Amino acid sequence: MSLFTRPAETRDITASDVFGPAWQGLGRGGAMRQAATYAAIRYITDQWAQATVTVTETRGGQREIVDTPLILSKPSPTLSVWDSRVQMVAELKTRGNAFALVDDDRRYCQWIADEHVSIDESNPFAPKYRVAGTPVTLVSQGGNLLHVREQLRAGTVRGISPISAFAASFEWADLARQYGRRWFKQSSMPPAILQAKTAKVGGEVLAEVRDDFVRAAAEGKPVALPGEWDYRKITVTPEEAQFLQTIEASATEIAIIFGVPPEEVGGKAGSSRTYSNREMDQTLFRIKTLGGVSGRAEAAFSDVLPFGQELTYDLSRLERPGLLEYMRSITEQLKNGTLTLAEARRELGRRGIDATEIEQWQAWYATTKSESESDSTSRVEMPEGGTQ
Template sequence: MVQVSLFTRPETRDLTAEDAFGPSWQSLGRGGAMRQAAAYAAVRYIADQWAQSAITVTELRGDQREPVATPPILADPSPILSVWDSRVIMTTELKNRGNAYSIVDDSRRYCQWLPDGYVTVDSTNPFKPVYRLLGRPIDLVKRGGNLLHIREMVDAGGVEGMSPIQQFAASFEWSDLARQYGRRYLKNSSMPPAILQAKGSRLDADKLREARDEFVEAAKEGKPVALPGEWDYRKITITPEEAQFLQTIEASATEIAIIYGVPPEEVGGKAGSSRTYSNREMDQALFRIKTLGGVSGRAEAAFPDVLRDGLQVVYDLSRLERPGILEFARTITEQLRNGTLTLSEARRELGRRGLNTTELEQWQQWYATTKSESESLAESIATSITKEAP
């Protein structure tokens, strides 16, 4: 028996295999999905990319939404982990298990993600499912309880999210079999790289060893090989059938990339031929919209349940789309001109403090003497139009 405490809630229960070997003991699928380099790479890529998103929280004031300070449960959700770790765990649980469970304290200060094996769901009645945490009933935060549940894709009438690993177990198992075959082949194969065979009468063992050693020594030094008598040299190569596992691993990586919604090249797969930079750039844009947007949408829909009424959460992925430094500077300049960005906001965007009155005056004087010819012409035209206007 073991005594477990989460947020000062004790529970006594029997030890299980998952306690001894980890919650992934049964839930990672027969094929050992997370042993797959492509599966690990896909989940890591999604989690690391989404963890970079910026949080914006707004509050409805009148008929306008105004930005407010990010609540601590979003800015620093765990008493143990960093906000980065917390986001990575949430995404990893979603993409591996199809469900991310978190326990929230009564004051709605902390949000600690739980191993999948800690939570069980009785969905006999899908309109009133019964959740249990370490064997004890617990209510969802949506019903005033302490359990937050975020799901991947859900069937109609279902309660729990569908795990990609369980849904595509055959694909992961096929990939695992190819990987194991390749490992056994390369580790256990006793096939020599070549055969040196005498064409004449049978030679004794000493002569054969002498000829072999002289041949190997000369070949190792890159010298021409000259052996007495008649010999036949045949280099042994892997047949296409034996090398098929390499193509199978590549094809499996491509299929895993499709399952997780990541560009195949990121996980060792292969995309279509005639790929160009614009194709890869479009892949990245679609990845941010379809895959990362899906994670953001699920989080944005779930977290208002632990916030006070009227607050709305948005995960901004624009920092992943930041262009080159010159294009970024042009974007900032255009926003300053059309009034969608103030000077103070622009400087904060660049990680710099705002200007005081003296510095602002100095900057205006400097700009007046260094502005470009096109900017001077634009100002002259604007001034002329203003004077000619009735």
């Protein structure tokens, strides 16, 4: 039976099997109903999917770039490389595990659903994997199953997701939302009080007056009541409306759990925010969160590459500055030899130029300075070592 086909019968796995016992307290959709959770996962997957892959191997004692294997550039026969990356990261962040089947030739890598994989850990030193009931071995052991984990606890090979690790926090946030709905839908407190200034009034009269008042107010008409009545509106104190702040805090908390900027998921980043603060948040997000995803993927896919090859997920395209700063960076790399002219033009998506065009360009360059060149040469070195 092929590992890339699913049999008619599969083993039933409950939500608690996948997410752990804490999931039962939340209910099937309790935690995942949080909009902030979806926003965090989407933000991470879309950002990391933009990474470029570089594969190197040792040649003559130095690391040299080699062609990217098809299992990394076109891993699936049916999905794009973008979709394949999104699948992996989404599985990691929601399930804690990403499982993929790899063919014997190490050409394709197809991600599969978590519920189709079972692990027998009765012997913790030799766990046994099954895919849809079929025994399989890990790629690292010469088999066909690739297993990437989000977080790992001692004593088990199955990873856990941020949701499972912080289930109590999600439960608290969900209860806050439920309280907020009950507050407005069921009206935990009366919005106002009608009080008779005269002697004690019977219950039927009070009910009739109340209904007349509500009916007139709902229709937007002036309220006319017999006798002397005092109307007093009840306002909700900040303490009683704490659930509003609680909902906001839960979104911020979810952002912390997933390692994303709070404002990206509807949370609150704090006051006195400046552009430099937000830029630093994005830098830390790329280092801490996306760097963690890259590290997991690099460690896992090293088992499917030929011996001696290493891969790196480059996220520098997410850090590209403004156009002028970017061109200054290209100019500096041309000066110090980091880039050749041909490489710089390819970086800009432009064709190479022939010898005649190079000669014309050099003649133009000798008499014309670009914006970046003008700034970089504005300080002229003096013979004595000073500047002018």
